[in-house]
Amino acid sequence: MAFEKLDLDPLFAKIEELKPQFIDRLARAVAIPSVSGDELLRPRVVDMAHFLVSELENLGAHDIQLKDLGTQPPPVADASLQLPPIVLARFGADKSKKTVLVYGHYDVQPALKEDGWATEPFTMHHDEAAQILYGRGTTDDKGPVMGWLNVVEAHNALGLELPVNLVCCFEGMEESGSLGLDGLIAQEAQQYFLSVDTVCISDNYWLGTTKPVLTYGLRGCNYYQIAIKGPGADLHSGIFGGVIAEPMVDLVQVMAKLVDNKGKILIPGVDEMVAPLTEKEDALYDDIDFSVDELHAAAGSETGLYNNKKDILKHRWRYPSLSIHGVEGAFYGPGAKTVIPSRVVGKFSIRTVPDIDSAKLDKLVIEYVQKVFGELSSQNQLNVELIHDGAYWVSDPFNESFTAASKATEHVWNIKPDFTREGGSIPITLTFEQELKTQVLLLPMGRGDDGAHSINEKLNVSNYINGCKTLGGYLHYYGRQ
Numbered sequence: 379m380a381f382e383k384l385d386l387d388p389l390f391a392k393i394e395e396l397k398p399q400f401i402d403r404l405a406r407a408v409a410i411p412s413v414s415g416d417e418l419l420r421p422r423v424v425d426m427a428h429f430l431v432s433e434l435e436n437l438g439a440h441d442i443q444l445k446d447l448g449t450q451p452p453p454v455a456d457a458s459l460q461l462p463p464i465v466l467a468r469f470g471a472d473k474s475k476k477t478v479l480v481y482g483h484y485d486v487q488p489a490l491k492e493d494g495w496a497t498e499p500f501t502m503h504h505d506e507a508a509q510i511l512y513g514r515g516t517t518d519d520k521g522p523v524m525g526w527l528n529v530v531e532a533h534n535a536l537g538l539e540l541p542v543n544l545v546c547c548f549e550g551m552e553e554s555g556s557l558g559l560d561g562l563i564a565q566e567a568q569q570y571f572l573s574v575d576t577v578c579i580s581d582n583y584w585l586g587t588t589k590p591v592l593t594y595g596l597r598g599c600n601y602y603q604i605a606i607k608g609p610g611a612d613l614h615s616g617i618f619g620g621v622i623a624e625p626m627v628d629l630v631q632v633m634a635k636l637v638d639n640k641g642k643i644l645i646p647g648v649d650e651m652v653a654p655l656t657e658k659e660d661a662l663y664d665d666i667d668f669s670v671d672e673l674h675a676a677a678g679s680e681t682g683l684y685n686n687k688k689d690i691l692k693h694r695w696r697y698p699s700l701s702i703h704g705v706e707g708a709f710y711g712p713g714a715k716t717v718i719p720s721r722v723v724g725k726f727s728i729r730t731v732p733d734i735d736s737a738k739l740d741k742l743v744i745e746y747v748q749k750v751f752g753e754l755s756s757q758n759q760l761n762v763e764l765i766h767d768g769a770y771w772v773s774d775p776f777n778e779s780f781t782a783a784s785k786a787t788e789h790v791w792n793i794k795p796d797f798t799r800e801g802g803s804i805p806i807t808l809t810f811e812q813e814l815k816t817q818v819l820l821l822p823m824g825r826g827d828d829g830a831h832s833i834n835e836k837l838n839v840s841n842y843i844n845g846c847k848t849l850g851g852y853l854h855y856y857g858r859q
């Protein structure tokens with residue numbers, strides 16, 4: 379539908395003018411290796427929180443708070459390990475204006491140059507020719523978090539009031555299950571977040587590389603570990619091979635029975651919980667702008683399990699998946715270490731969808747793994763447990779927040795966005811919706827080929843800068859409705 383465009387030219391021109399400063403801000407953020415999943419790097423995650431506080435102070439935020447979440451719950455190696463703080467800040471408290479809570483995360487996934495990065499993962503590389511910014515966290519999620527700061531800076535530089543009150547909520551454990559944030563949101567719902575009218579999260583991606591999207595659904599993520607131990611220490615495989623029960627041999631046999639190589643989950647009872655596909659929902663996939671080629675381009679291989687768009691989208695968005703991630707304690711370095719690991723911990727996760735019940739899923743998983751291990755009649759010991767979980771979220775995108783975002787997107791990109799669901803997870807989304815009793819909008823900045831979590835993660839400069847315009851434009855369209 380046609381809509382009356384707001385005069386955002388001064389704001390957009392200022393964002394363009396400030397581009398060098400915005401790129402520098404992102405480079406300084408990427409340089410902090412805020413890897414929440416690595417206990418040794420936890421102090422750097424806290425450094426990133428303090429970086430944000432400093433930027434927020436310089437931008438004129440008020441009521442800045444670092445909310446302590448205490449120590450990390452088990453399973454964790456160091457029981458005294460502190461959870462990174464939640465960074466809260468406000469810009470404006472004008473009762474005549476609506477209030478938008480913007481959420482993002484300042485932690486990132488691990489990254490090592492030797493994983494295959496072309497550049498140092500924590501030194502942002504600006505490919506001037508291609509106009510691409512490479513580095514861990516550029517698209518997930520430091521680009522979008524800096525995007526919100528950039529929007530404020532552009533308004534400050536123009537002497538232009540923000541059209542809404544802004545409440546910032548930035549966390550440092552999103553990549554590790556958002557541990558501790560649920561409780562804080564419940565605690566602050568009637569306090570710091572009392573005035574919030576809507577929540578905007580920028581922490582996902584376009585489906586492809588050319589068309590902006592707005593997102594109204596996420597899969598959940600239940601993350602498990604299977605620990606198998608036996609020997610008192612790692613052993614020489616020449617001396618003990620063939621005469622001692624090997625934990626790694628048990629583990630690979632158990633994990634092989636979780637999922638087949640066509641993506642079918644082998645745990646009985648999981649598929650039966652999934653909501654049936656209706657004709658109405660099936661029709662939704664027809665008009666989405668995506669292709670098998672785009673999947674293969676983003677994956678860097680033609681190894682897709684499906685040869686058509688609809689099946690790809692359904693299996694990314696509305697069907698569960700089980701992925702095997704790795705084995706802690708196993709040898710993985712260069713060379714040929716001939717050791718029998720005494721304890722190995724297999725890591726896998728299940729992406730959940732409506733109507734999978736998380737507690738029932740845990741029971742199905744744990745009892746199945748115990749049964750499969752029991753059938754090995756192994757002398758080793760097993761422990762299987764959930765590490766963390768996050769609920770799936772599916773919303774109704776026909777509300778004023780999505781309408782404002784659609785107008786802003788069309789204003790900046792001259793095309794109406796597709797409305798999509800996302801295969802990834804943002805554990806805290808449903809909690810925002812339930813505790814603040816408001817709607818949540820996912821307004822992505824980056825592209826589907828950005829390589830989030832992968833090597834050579836990137837953010838195109840055009841997505842970064844036009845993404846700032848889109849975030850700013852959203853605030854204006856939402857504030858004027």
Ligand SMILES: NCC(=O)N[C@@H](Cc1c[nH]cn1)C(=O)O
Nearest residue numbers: 518552553554555581599802803
């Ligand atoms: N940008 C969202 C994202 O990457 N989310 C993570 C969340 C998560 C859950 N458990 C571990 N990480 C994802 O993998 O979807």
Ligand SMILES: [Zn+2]
Nearest residue numbers: 518553830831
């Ligand atoms: Zn991520």
Ligand SMILES: [Zn+2]
Nearest residue numbers: 518519552581
């Ligand atoms: Zn993210």
